[in-house]
Amino acid sequence: MTTTKADDGYLQIGEAAERTSLTQRTLRYYEEKGLLNTPTRMDGGFRLYSSVDLERLERIKELKELLGFSLADIKEMLDAEEVRLQIRAEWRKDAAGAEKAAKIGVVREMTLKQLSLLDEKMAKMNTMREQLAERIAKYDAALLQWAEQPALALS
Amino acid sequence: MTTTKADDGYLQIGEAAERTSLTQRTLRYYEEKGLLNTPTRMDGGFRLYSSVDLERLERIKELKELLGFSLADIKEMLDAEEVRLQIRAEWRKDAAGAEKAAKIGVVREMTLKQLSLLDEKMAKMNTMREQLAERIAKYDAALLQWAEQPALALS
DNA sequence: CCGAACGTTGACGTTCGCGTTAACGTTGCT
């Protein structure tokens, strides 16, 4: 008995779901929506998820929960990354330079767009943060004043 | 002719929708969901939105689009703020100190929770940002190398 | 006083992101 079966670091849907804290339904749904390239299957049709797939799922979770993007948005971004990986793969396959440079340019642009989008969000979040911090400071001040001088009306 | 009608800085739903870039349906929906206190009405029943209402709507938009909160979440937060304003209003109405201090404590806690939530998100966004920046740097490097020495295969 | 523009309340429709169930096939162990 070597590794018994297709136990090559590949997980089937149940395990994959547990590891990612997603449901099986969600995994199938993401696949259906094109967020995952249809994973490899066992002979019987059982899905097999690679570590790459799991990482991808984690990315999706982050983009969704963290940034509140729709699955459609996320698909776009991931597709962009797909191109990125394709480029890396082709990197030394031939040498038709200009074409690759163009592709890189495209991906660079998409990445830049994502980055500026992120920066925008972070900036706004920062002003929100400041407002919240300000408030807390006020509460603290008020509470302190009370604790030290119970019967103070105005000032 | 002074200001012709109820044109006191109050807008009716059409204008309010335009200014906030929301739809009339959305405004009514938010009201229905308790995110807006039912706005003042004209005699005929037409809704009138004050500048305060508009600010509130902007807040809602930010919380929704920026942080991806559900309307239910947002309602909670805004209700907390409502308490905040009530406190300010009651501030010098009587002097039953301890009770107010308790209320402030509650609001302070909610604010703290929001703040830590924000911080968490910002931290994660920051690591995402770094990853993106890293990639762009790589692209730039690759493109530069190409521009300067077109026929370079490996290194 | 009339009509166009604007508003009101239902009520049903739609999209997204899954949950749930049904009916059935696969795998693995004994």
Add this chain to the structure above:
DNA sequence: AGCAACGTTAACGCGAACGTCAACGTTCGG
């Protein structure tokens, strides 16, 4: 060969967050 555990597709269901009529009232300028 049998059977429990696990998987598959298909289909319907659901709550959120509105969109979209329909039928009717209001405002206001001429």
